[in-house]
Amino acid sequence: MAADRFAVVGAGIVGVMTALELQKQGHSVTLYDGWEPGHTRAASSGIHRVTRSAHGADELYTRWQWEARMRWLELQAEWGIEILRETGGLLLAESGRSQWESAAIPTLSRLGIPAIKMSPPELATRWPHMNFQRVEFGIYEPHAGFLWANRALVKGYQVFLQRGGTFVRTRPRTTPAERLEIDGKPLAADRIIVATGSWMREMFRRTLGSVLKVIRQDVIFTSPPEGSTTYDAGNHPVWIDHGYPGYGIPAVEGHGFKAVIAWHESDIDLDSDDRVVDRGALVRSRQYLSYRFPELVAQPITDQKVCHIVMTPDTHFLLDFHPDHDDIVLAGGGSGSIYKHGPVVGEYVAGIATGRWAPDSRFTLEGRQGLSLGESPTGR
Numbered sequence: 100m101a102a103d104r105f106a107v108v109g110a111g112i113v114g115v116m117t118a119l120e121l122q123k124q125g126h127s128v129t130l131y132d133g134w135e136p137g138h139t140r141a142a143s144s145g146i147h148r149v150t151r152s153a154h155g156a157d158e159l160y161t162r163w164q165w166e167a168r169m170r171w172l173e174l175q176a177e178w179g180i181e182i183l184r185e186t187g188g189l190l191l192a193e194s195g196r197s198q199w200e201s202a203a204i205p206t207l208s209r210l211g212i213p214a215i216k217m218s219p220p221e222l223a224t225r226w227p228h229m230n231f232q233r234v235e236f237g238i239y240e241p242h243a244g245f246l247w248a249n250r251a252l253v254k255g256y257q258v259f260l261q262r263g264g265t266f267v268r269t270r271p272r273t274t275p276a277e278r279l280e281i282d283g284k285p286l287a288a289d290r291i292i293v294a295t296g297s298w299m300r301e302m303f304r305r306t307l308g309s310v311l312k313v314i315r316q317d318v319i320f321t322s323p324p325e326g327s328t329t330y331d332a333g334n335h336p337v338w339i340d341h342g343y344p345g346y347g348i349p350a351v352e353g354h355g356f357k358a359v360i361a362w363h364e365s366d367i368d369l370d371s372d373d374r375v376v377d378r379g380a381l382v383r384s385r386q387y388l389s390y391r392f393p394e395l396v397a398q399p400i401t402d403q404k405v406c407h408i409v410m411t412p413d414t415h416f417l418l419d420f421h422p423d424h425d426d427i428v429l430a431g432g433g434s435g436s437i438y439k440h441g442p443v444v445g446e447y448v449a450g451i452a453t454g455r456w457a458p459d460s461r462f463t464l465e466g467r468q469g470l471s472l473g474e475s476p477t478g479r
């Protein structure tokens with residue numbers, strides 16, 4: 100397929116990376132979003148995102164993350180901005196529920212990705228400010244860290260424009276037959292890639308209503324103690340605490356110590372809810388900090404963010420054609436972990452849209468079922 104007209108609907112990380120890849124292949128691409136790319140309603144917004152290789156026993160996502168790491172580093176050099184900060188990453192395996200982490204170790208080793216298994220006494224020696232209660236072991240990945248989420252997305256969008264891409268500030272809607280239209284007229288393109296993240300569920304309610312679930316995520320940033328560098332990037336890794344479950348990113352460039360307590364019960368109205376962290380989330384966050392980072396419990400919360408993730412039943416991404424329309428590709432189902440794979444996902448989606456390959460069965464709509472935590476690639 101050469102120089103076809105592609106429409107990419109949704110300018111989050113999936114849309115922008117797909118648009119850049121299609122453009123690189125010589126296609127004409129129009130990107131649509133109702134707000135300026137980088138806007139704070141999108142799941143890709145915010146300061147940073149964790150990136151780490153461990154995906155339990157799953158080799159494909161482990162390999163994708165490692166490949167994406169190289170791509171982010173290449174983009175960093177090409178675009179002249181920092182995208183990836185390798186702070187190291189610490190995964191904590193919960194006592195009696197460490198199947199996922201145990202399976203990750205041989206997978207990482209098979210793929211040649213550096214990772215060290217650490218016992219609780221070793222963890223306590225290395226990070227004495229943390230409480231390792233109920234931890235069976237840790238996995239330290241020296242090349243894990245964080246991506247500057249908003250920065251990379253906005254830069255990607257700017258590069259897309261500089262290379263001749265078109266951006267239209269509007270939100271195409273779906274008809275009852277789940278076709279795309281703008282102001283009552285069909286969206287004209289040879290292929291349409293829909294990368295609208297959590298919004299995809301509402302747009303394709305008939306097809307995706309029972310497959311996707313949208314969950315609110317409350318993020319808080321706590322000030323490190325005055326004069327302390329313990330919690331800074333450089334001294335502190337990003338961490339994932341599957342047992343609790345929670346995860347976070349060290350303080351950097353004046354942003355506080357980020358902690359997210361994964362809470363799967365909160366709904367969000369994507370278009371009308373105020374994005375202000377609720378009282379319950381503050382309480383849960385403080386409880387977590389007092390448990391794992393006791394010194395931080397008395398520190399003030401200095402920033403907050405309300406975000407959302409869209410989950411598939413098995414946490415595999417959804418990258419497939421619409422079942423009724425062979426000109427529409429659905430690209431999302433990020434399940435709280437698609438940002439880190441951004442450049443690889445962009446290339447993969449472009450490959451589906453241009454007919455270079457068919458989606459792997461794990462990404463198709465058919466037969467989506469739940470997995471146990473032990474099998475889930477994201478560990479959720």
Ligand SMILES: Cc1cc2nc3c(=O)[nH]c(=O)nc-3n(C[C@H](O)[C@H](O)[C@H](O)COP(=O)(O)OP(=O)(O)OC[C@H]3O[C@@H](n4cnc5c(N)ncnc54)[C@H](O)[C@@H]3O)c2cc1C
Nearest residue numbers: 109111112113142143149270295296406433435436438439
């Ligand atoms: C708190 C939090 C922490 C996370 N941590 C991590 C992490 O550590 N590592 C990781 O890899 N991932 C993480 N994620 C997940 C990751 O950020 C998301 O999965 C990813 O950014 C989703 O990207 P997206 O492009 O699919 O969706 P979005 O970024 O939400 O983009 C969708 C876009 O579509 C637009 N849109 C909606 N409807 C329409 C329409 N009709 N027409 C046109 N445009 C439309 C929206 O305005 C939006 O800009 C986290 C998410 C959250 C919320």
